[in-house]
Amino acid sequence: MPTLAHYLYVSGALFSIGLLGVLLRRNILIIFMGLELMLNAANLSLVAFSRFHPGLDGLPGYNAQVLVFFIITVAAAEVAVGLAIIVALFRAKQTVHVEDLDTLKF
Amino acid sequence: MTNLLIALAPEAFLVITALVVLGIGVSAPKARGAITAATLLGGLVAAAALLLHPVDGNFLHGMVVLNPLARLFKLVLLGLGLVSVVFAAESFPKLHFAEALALLLFSMVGMMLLAGTEDLLMIFLALELTSLPLYILAAFAKESRASAEAGLKYFLIGSVAAAFLLYGLSLIYGVAGSTNLRVIAKLSGDPDPLLIAGIALTLLGFAFKIAVVPFQLWAPDVYEGAPTAAAALIASGSKVAGVFILTKILTLGLGHWTGTAGWGQFAPGWAPVLALMAAASVVLGNVAALVQSNVKRLLAYSAIAHGGYLLIGLCAADAPSLTAVLFYVIIYALTTAGAFGVVVIVEKQRGGSHLEDFEGLGKSSPVLALCLLVFLISLAGIPPLAGFFGKFYLFTSALANGRHLWLVILAVAMNAVSLYYYLIVLKHALVLPAPKETVPTAAPASKFLVVLLALAVLALGLAPNALIGPLSNGQTVKNIIINTLQK
Numbered sequence: 001m002p003t004l005a006h007y008l009y010v011s012g013a014l015f016s017i018g019l020l021g022v023l024l025r026r027n028i029l030i031i032f033m034g035l036e037l038m039l040n041a042a043n044l045s046l047v048a049f050s051r052f053h054p055g056l057d058g059l060p061g062y063n064a065q066v067l068v069f070f071i072i073t074v075a076a077a078e079v080a081v082g083l084a085i086i087v088a089l090f091r092a093k094q095t096v097h098v099e100d101l102d103t104l105k106f
Numbered sequence: 107m108t109n110l111l112i113a114l115a116p117e118a119f120l121v122i123t124a125l126v127v128l129g130i131g132v133s134a135p136k137a138r139g140a141i142t143a144a145t146l147l148g149g150l151v152a153a154a155a156l157l158l159h160p161v162d163g164n165f166l167h168g169m170v171v172l173n174p175l176a177r178l179f180k181l182v183l184l185g186l187g188l189v190s191v192v193f194a195a196e197s198f199p200k201l202h203f204a205e206a207l208a209l210l211l212f213s214m215v216g217m218m219l220l221a222g223t224e225d226l227l228m229i230f231l232a233l234e235l236t237s238l239p240l241y242i243l244a245a246f247a248k249e250s251r252a253s254a255e256a257g258l259k260y261f262l263i264g265s266v267a268a269a270f271l272l273y274g275l276s277l278i279y280g281v282a283g284s285t286n287l288r289v290i291a292k293l294s295g296d297p298d299p300l301l302i303a304g305i306a307l308t309l310l311g312f313a314f315k316i317a318v319v320p321f322q323l324w325a326p327d328v329y330e331g332a333p334t335a336a337a338a339l340i341a342s343g344s345k346v347a348g349v350f351i352l353t354k355i356l357t358l359g360l361g362h363w364t365g366t367a368g369w370g371q372f373a374p375g376w377a378p379v380l381a382l383m384a385a386a387s388v389v390l391g392n393v394a395a396l397v398q399s400n401v402k403r404l405l406a407y408s409a410i411a412h413g414g415y416l417l418i419g420l421c422a423a424d425a426p427s428l429t430a431v432l433f434y435v436i437i438y439a440l441t442t443a444g445a446f447g448v449v450v451i452v453e454k455q456r457g458g459s460h461l462e463d464f465e466g467l468g469k470s471s472p473v474l475a476l477c478l479l480v481f482l483i484s485l486a487g488i489p490p491l492a493g494f495f496g497k498f499y500l501f502t503s504a505l506a507n508g509r510h511l512w513l514v515i516l517a518v519a520m521n522a523v524s525l526y527y528y529l530i531v532l533k534h535a536l537v538l539p540a541p542k543e544t545v546p547t548a549a550p551a552s553k554f555l556v557v558l559l560a561l562a563v564l565a566l567g568l569a570p571n572a573l574i575g576p577l578s579n580g581q582t583v584k585n586i587i588i589n590t591l592q593k
Binding site: 008015018019022028031035038039041042045046048049053055061063064066067070071074077078081082084085086088089091092093101103104 | 226227230231234238241242245248249250251252254255256257258259261262265266268269270272273275276277279280283284285300326327330331
């Protein structure tokens with residue numbers, strides 16, 4: 001029987017994998033996938049908490065589950081905005097690699 | 107129910123205005139004057155709704171919470187948004203102008219919702235509603251490489267910060283079992299390791315919003331590359347909203363784990379973390395600004411430094427210093443918006459925002475140069491301008507309990523450094539002659555607004571109580587933020 005801790009380990013692992021993807025990958029689209037993974041790690045932990053910490057009435061904490069639906073929606077909006085910006089960048093610079101982002105510099 | 111409708115009327119008016127503006131944009135895309143006028147009109151209606159029908163109360167279990175303090179901040183955010191709308195007419199590309207203004211309005215709605223909520227769910231949603239339009243606005247000048255790059259950098263770093271924030275909020279929810287800040291505040295005793303992780307991740311997420319170390323890297327690039335009106339809103343409104351909601355989360359929800367950041371009196375909590383972030387930001391911002399040749403970039407590093415000053419006040423976390431933080435962030439936002447206004451006009455005249463582009467400004471438009479003087483001197487914190495009183499209150503209240511001497515000494519020393527780069531800009535604007543003759547472009551609305559902001563900074567310097575009063579007087583701050591802390 002998996003306990004809350006198991007879910008939190010998985011969610012922590014997902015978050016770390018996502019963060020590593022963001023930090024280490026050079027292709028913006030892959031970085032994007034890492035970002036999605038980080039958001040889904042938060043979703044997983046929210047659902048696990050709501051399942052394992054029932055309220056006084058014995059029902060799961062529905063607030064967190066509603067929050068998860070909102071996060072899924074916001075993540076979709078974020079992807080739409082992000083891809084649009086990537087397309088704009090590609091038109092201006094013909095690249096999707098972060099090391100080519102060198103117009104603005106210290 | 108009707109009360110809820112009245113409470114959310116300003117935001118509703120803004121959304122309706124945004125839809126109307128989009129409609130005008132489709133039917134008459136070239137009528138830029140009409141589009142701006144419609145946007146401003148909608149904003150004024152929203153301001154009137156806010157002022158004429160004040161509703162206080164707690165709606166939908168803390169999702170929407172209105173009190174005088176929240177309404178004051180909503181008004182400030184609305185004002186800052188409308189300032190950017192006026193500047194947008196000068197600095198946004200002519201194509202898709204209506205869409206740009208609609209996005210500005212949506213972002214303003216997000217900021218205003220953020221100022222009036224006490225629930226983690228709503229905080230996350232409002233933050234995203236603030237940020238997503240700003241990402242698009244930063245990338246709006248599509249033909250410019252710098253703008254696309256600024257938009258992407260803002261988006262990537264912002265999304266990572268949002269993921270940090272969200273994961274932190276989910277852990278805080280897990281420990282407290284509720285998303286409501288007042289329920290979270292009932293937790294006490296030794297903090298759970300999960301809660302510590304949650305607080306740390308939340309702080310990291312907010313570091314992005316107010317542009318402090320370690321999430322400060324985006325600021326210089328975005329301020330430089332984004333259309334200047336968008337940068338003005340990012341620098342002013344977005345920062346005010348971020349600081350206000352961070353103050354609320356930390357004092358209202360997490361007041362039990364403040365800790366102390368005093369030299370030799372260390373106690374674990376979020377204050378020591380903030381102190382480290384503040385110290386790093388103050389040093390990095392002020393030192394890096396010394397070598398900048400682009401005024402927008404310089405303002406970005408100065409924004410990082412000012413974010414550090416604000417965090418010093420948050421570290422102290424008592425009633426006077428929180429009042430000082432809120433006072434300072436409003437003053438800072440007004441001043442920065444004005445400085446960006448000058449940049450908008452100069453950019454339009456000379457085609458750039460480098461130091462050389464400011465040369466001869468004192469000759470060609472003395473009023474503008476005088477306004478720039480007021481803004482930069484206020485940012486540097488020289489009396490009798492508002493920035494001086496902001497810093498004065500901030501530092502004296504942080505010193506009052508004698509704990510944060512090391513931070514204040516560092517900040518004051520670094521503030522002296524900041525005087526150098528502000529004066530460099532002023533030297534270029536006031537002393538050096540113009541390299542070539544330039545014809546001043548008429549930008550009457552923006553110019554009028556810049557003068558108005560300069561007068562506001564001057565007036566708040568001469569009579570700071572006009573703003574300190576509503577922030578600290580009566581029941582406002584004391585009841586709403588501090589009482590929870592003292593319990």
